[in-house]
Amino acid sequence: MSGVFSPSRAKIKERTLRTDKWWLQPAITFGVLFSFVIYATFRAFENKYYFAEPLISPFYSPCLSASCEPGTALAIFGQPFNNQYFGIGISPALFILIFPLGFRMTCYYYRKAYYRAFWLSPPACAVAEPHTKYTGETRAPLILQNSHRWFFYAGLVFNLILTWDTILAFRNAEKEWGHMSVGTLVFLFSTTMLWLYSLSCHTCRHTLGGRLKHFSKHPVRYKAWTFVSALNHKHPTFAWISLFGVAGADIYVRAVASGAITNFYFF
Amino acid sequence: MARMLKLRIWRGDSNDGALQDVQVEVNEGEVVLDVIHRVQATQMGDLAVRWNCKAGKCGSCSMEINGKPRLACMTQVAAYGEEETITVTPLRAFPVIKDLVTDVSFNYKKAMEIPAYAHPDELAPGEARMEQIDVERSQEFRKCIECFLCQDTCHVIRDHEENKKSFAGPRFFIRIAELDMHPLDTLRNRKKTAQEEHGLGMCNITKCCTEVCPEHIRITDNAIIPMKERVVDIKYDPARWLGSKIRKREGIV
Numbered sequence A: 001m002s003g004v005f006s007p008s009r010a011k012i013k014e015r016t017l018r019t020d021k022w023w024l025q026p027a028i029t030f031g032v033l034f035s036f037v038i039y040a041t042f043r044a045f046e047n048k049y050y051f052a053e054p055l056i057s058p059f060y061s062p063c064l065s066a067s068c069e070p071g072t073a074l075a076i077f078g079q080p081f082n083n084q085y086f087g088i089g090i091s092p093a094l095f096i097l098i099f100p101l102g103f104r105m106t107c108y109y110y111r112k113a114y115y116r117a118f119w120l121s122p123p124a125c126a127v128a129e130p131h132t133k134y135t136g137e138t139r140a141p142l143i144l145q146n147s148h149r150w151f152f153y154a155g156l157v158f159n160l161i162l163t164w165d166t167i168l169a170f171r172n173a174e175k176e177w178g179h180m181s182v183g184t185l186v187f188l189f190s191t192t193m194l195w196l197y198s199l200s201c202h203t204c205r206h207t208l209g210g211r212l213k214h215f216s217k218h219p220v221r222y223k224a225w226t227f228v229s230a231l232n233h234k235h236p237t238f239a240w241i242s243l244f245g246v247a248g249a250d251i252y253v254r255a256v257a258s259g260a261i262t263n264f265y266f267f
Numbered sequence B: 001m002a003r004m005l006k007l008r009i010w011r012g013d014s015n016d017g018a019l020q021d022v023q024v025e026v027n028e029g030e031v032v033l034d035v036i037h038r039v040q041a042t043q044m045g046d047l048a049v050r051w052n053c054k055a056g057k058c059g060s061c062s063m064e065i066n067g068k069p070r071l072a073c074m075t076q077v078a079a080y081g082e083e084e085t086i087t088v089t090p091l092r093a094f095p096v097i098k099d100l101v102t103d104v105s106f107n108y109k110k111a112m113e114i115p116a117y118a119h120p121d122e123l124a125p126g127e128a129r130m131e132q133i134d135v136e137r138s139q140e141f142r143k144c145i146e147c148f149l150c151q152d153t154c155h156v157i158r159d160h161e162e163n164k165k166s167f168a169g170p171r172f173f174i175r176i177a178e179l180d181m182h183p184l185d186t187l188r189n190r191k192k193t194a195q196e197e198h199g200l201g202m203c204n205i206t207k208c209c210t211e212v213c214p215e216h217i218r219i220t221d222n223a224i225i226p227m228k229e230r231v232v233d234i235k236y237d238p239a240r241w242l243g244s245k246i247r248k249r250e251g252i253v
């Protein structure tokens, strides 16, 4: 017997004596993250309804595969990938989703969320976890969480691409500038939230100034650090809202592309 | 207005023990430590409980109240429902001595393993000058009252006795962060030893330490995660490592 049942500890048979609903938070986290994963997987393999001029789903942007619908290419990347490898058809989403996925998987906040909700390590504070052994993030695979900063940089590139997609959304279906639709608003919201999520990231905070020993010698970086620290307080909120934002943008594009709704233009 | 409160108190020692039910009078505004003292005065003369300041500043009265690590002197009875039974037990991560008193010497051993502040040789004592913005981050961690509630709730050791030898715990991660961020500290290997000797990598940033800290120190966000990022700088980031060889940069030591 280990943990709270170790011989030297007070003999109490309950795993926890908490009387509040400690299981609620992990249960909600589990439900929401699990639904997102299911939906994202479905969409990644669906391989259609991701483009409705001028809107491209964030799950498929930049569309790098030769099989992408015409009009989805980004000039600087082109479409270098094939749609078939080893005789297997590959959805264009699969070439890019690894980056945003890796960014969120290694995020300090999401780590907390899924270690608690999926791995029950621990399920909640002062509730004994079910595992007999625990080594934290000291070994493979979890030591790879230390790669978060590389995914952060990749995430910035994606933010730029999605910002460009948002700018393109100020056109109409005939590619004429100066228009605005419900889709434009959906994209504006989603992209803004993604930027806030990235800017409030712990790695961002560290890079901008956190690693310094003497703030007084770096007044500009100190200002930047102070600003990002304030955003960093809300990092979990931005993590959730941006997740819903991206999913919402994809759902919207899917609905328009599949003909379920029409993208309403304000002007 | 006085009323009767249902209380369950864990009584026993390292061999055996159990929760015992008692009823005790409680008055408006009282905290859990008050009613424990009343139980001690009126019904259980030999009840062991550790306390000192009754002001949330000495960190002695740490215990678990309805399963949550808390300071008994800062926990209002009124925070619980009138019909609710309040359960008090000793800290469940440390060896119990008697009743509500545990042996927290683990923490003092860990404290001794952290090298002290290293003053610059060229500065005589009294000559040190620091700017406020440079010490601010370290000052947050100086608020610690060493109640060890964070240590008690940390699942790394609470749920895994065998990890105690290789894990310093959140209270000492803030100590390491305090010194690593200190503008004058000259000891250069704090990041490396944090990871290799004090078990920083065992922490999975699930934030229970932050949740229970009575001083509201943002242990995970302001100490542990920044230390993890500093460790990445020196151990897991080849680009920065290379940069530090070419050009000496601040923060890379």
Ligand code: SF4
Binding pocket: B150, B153, B154, B155, B156, B169, B170, B202, B203, B204, B205, B206, B207, B208, B209, B210, B220, B224
């Ligand atoms: S955040 Fe880390 S140190 Fe704090 S309680 Fe959780 S595992 Fe322990």
Ligand code: SF4
Binding pocket: B059, B143, B144, B145, B146, B147, B148, B149, B150, B151, B170, B171, B174, B212, B213, B214, B215, B216, B217, B219
């Ligand atoms: S960090 Fe907070 S919880 Fe931990 S010992 Fe200090 S005051 Fe107590």
Ligand code: FES
Binding pocket: A103, A107, A108, A109, A110, A148, A152, A197, A198, A201, A202, A203, A204, A235
């Ligand atoms: S994105 Fe969450 S910590 Fe970096």
Ligand code: FES
Binding pocket: B051, B052, B053, B054, B055, B056, B057, B058, B059, B060, B061, B062, B071, B072, B073, B074
């Ligand atoms: S008695 Fe000092 S903190 Fe409670």
